[in-house]
Structures are given as structure tokens and as C-alpha cells.
Amino acid sequence: MxxxxxxxxxxxxxxxxxxxxxxxxxxxxxxxxxxxxxxxxxxxxxxxxxxxxxxxxxxxxxxxxxxxxxxxxxxxxxxxxxxxxxxxxxxxxxxxxxxxxxxxxxxxxxxFDSPEADFPPAGMEILKKQTMDVALPQVNGKTILDVGCGVGSLTLQMARMNSEAKVTGIDLLEDTMKQCRLNAIAYDIENTAFKAASVYELPFGENSYDTVTCFFMLHHLDDIPKALSEVKRVVSCGGKVLAVEPLDHNHGTERGIQDWIEHFEKAGFSVETQQISRAVFISAKPN
Ligand SMILES: C[S@@+](CC[C@H](N)C(=O)[O-])C[C@H]1O[C@@H](n2cnc3c(N)ncnc32)[C@H](O)[C@@H]1O
Known part of the structure; x- marks a missing residue:
């Protein structure tokens, strides 16, 4: 160069x-x-x-x-x-x-002078917006856990929307968590914490979260029952789990809405689902 x-x-x-x-x-x-x-x-x-x-x-x-x-x-x-x-x-x-x-x-x-100069969102971004318009307003409580948070953009949105809550994000790698912390600093968002951990072994006590979210992450896993039993352990008795899963792509196993309902019911949840475009929104309460 x-x-x-x-x-x-x-x-x-x-x-x-x-x-x-x-x-x-x-x-x-x-x-x-x-x-x-x-x-x-x-x-x-x-x-x-x-x-x-x-x-x-x-x-x-x-x-x-x-x-x-x-x-x-x-x-x-x-x-x-x-x-x-x-x-x-x-x-x-x-x-x-x-x-x-x-x-x-x-x-x-x-x-700013040319608001028509927009960047058209790609397919996945459109799906994410459609599903999050429904899912994010249902996130509430004082303690929120975002499982498989990636670089934390949804975690930060939840923290903004729930300024009284402490929102914790977890994902596999410490470097990704450092990036989440940098993103939080850049946007001046203080009510978040990020921890490197796997959903299979969540480093939190029983009944510790009012809302647990799993957005676009469960279909990445080899052992969904094990992950859901960990999620069930950390969600509080009156709390809820909110998940969004794509219906048009997978990482090996094709699953429809009924398959997701069965996974959650077997893990001990009562489930409501809603299809949103090419994804399913799952709202689950521990029995
Ligand atoms: C498609 S990304 C979704 C990220 C974020 N929830 C979002 O919607 O923007 C899936 C995430 O799940 C994470 N993941 C995969 N296996 C995991 C595991 N065992 N424990 C925690 N996170 C995991 C990946 O590292 C990845 O960041």
C-alpha cells in the first residue's frame, strides 16, 4: 500500500x-x-x-x-x-x-443533510428487526440475561430499554466480551455486564434472572435439552425465557415451530409461540 x-x-x-x-x-x-x-x-x-x-x-x-x-x-x-x-x-x-x-x-x-441516503438492510437484518420489534418490548424485570449475546447489540438495546435493570450478556469468547464492553462504553451504557461462558454451564445461581433471552442462538447448539435445562435453572420462578429462532436456516437439524415447542415443554416450560416472517418467537414460563 x-x-x-x-x-x-x-x-x-x-x-x-x-x-x-x-x-x-x-x-x-x-x-x-x-x-x-x-x-x-x-x-x-x-x-x-x-x-x-x-x-x-x-x-x-x-x-x-x-x-x-x-x-x-x-x-x-x-x-x-x-x-x-x-x-x-x-x-x-x-x-x-x-x-x-x-x-x-x-x-x-x-x-445528516441527506436523510434519503440510507443503507438498505440485508435479509437477516430485516428479519431481526421484525422479530425484535415484537420480542424486545416483552423483556422486563430487574435482572436480565442475554445468552449467546454475540457482540452485544441486542443486549445493549435491552439495557437502554430497561434502564433500571442490570443486563448481563454471555457468549463463548473473552475477546467477544471485551468487544461488547467497548461497545457499551462507546454508547455510554452503564447497566450491563459481559462474561465469557457457555450456555451449558452458566456461572450464575438458581432463580437469578427475571428474563433470559436466547436470540438466534439455540439452533447453533448440539445439545439443546442441556442448554434449556441450564436456562431453566437460572430463570426465576415467576420469570420467563424469550427466544427467537429462524425457520429458514439451521446448523444441521431442520426444526419447525412444533419442534421448538417440544424442546421447551420437555425442559419444563409452558410455551407460547408466534411466527414472525421466517422466524418463531417463543415465550416460555417455567412450570
Ligand atoms: C447468530 S449469533 C446471535 C447473536 C445475538 N444473540 C444476536 O442475535 O445478535 C449466535 C451466537 O451464539 C453463540 N453461541 C454458540 N454456542 C454457544 C454456547 N454454547 N454458549 C453460549 N453462546 C453460544 C455464538 O458464539 C454466537 O455469538
């Missing part, structure tokens, strides 16, 4: 998280510039920027050849959303660059 570096990136992009680009898009990276951020670089009324950076060094699996071509070649270029600026640090959402990647250029892209 013939550009000169002007700064570098910090985030907690690990290989596993980067495999889920749709999730990674929601993460915040810090771009640390060698000099304080100048007005020529960041314009007051712009929301999005184009950032030129080192490309990803990782290789996506073979069937994602298209991603390798797009993200891992000679230059990395990301369209990012500006979250905030703090001295020589810029917090950007949507940067497809690894930790410590160099930054070469930052250009303004869209401004």
Missing part, C-alpha cells in the same frame, strides 16, 4: 466473531490517530465515513470465497458510522479491520 499510515485500529475482532460479519458490522472500533482529530478529518454534520485500512489477513472458509475477494485483498475499505470523537480517538461502527490494522485515509461519506 503506498498510502502513509495516519493511525491504527483497536478492537476485539477474533476469528470466530469475524466469521459472523453480520454481527461484526454492529461492533465499534477505536481508530487512534497519531495527532488529535482535526476538523479537516471529521466534519460536524457527517454521520458516515469511508476509511481505508489494512485488509483482513484472515482466510474465510472456502464457500466464503466471495468474502475473501471482498475483504482480504490489497486494500481494506469500510463505510463506517461515526459514534464519537475523543481527543485523538474516533469511535466508528462497522470497520472491517483487525486489531492493530493501520489506517491510511478517512473521507466523509453521508451527512
Amino acid at each position: 503506498s498510502f502513509k499510515p495516519i493511525g491504527n485500529v483497536s478492537n476485539f475482532a477474533d476469528k470466530e466473531t469475524m466469521q459472523l460479519l453480520a454481527l461484526w458490522k454492529e461492533s465499534v472500533s477505536i481508530v487512534e490517530l497519531e495527532k488529535a482529530v482535526s476538523e479537516e478529518l471529521i466534519f460536524e454534520d457527517y454521520t458516515h465515513y469511508i476509511v481505508v485500512h489494512d485488509p483482513l489477513k484472515m482466510e474465510f472458509p472456502e464457500k466464503r470465497d466471495e468474502w475473501n475477494k471482498r475483504f482480504c485483498r490489497h486494500a481494506g475499505v469500510s463505510v463506517v458510522e461515526l459514534i464519537k470523537v475523543d481527543k485523538n480517538k474516533i469511535y466508528f461502527k462497522g470497520l472491517f479491520a483487525e486489531n492493530e490494522a493501520s489506517i491510511y485515509s478517512i473521507l466523509p461519506y453521508t451527512s
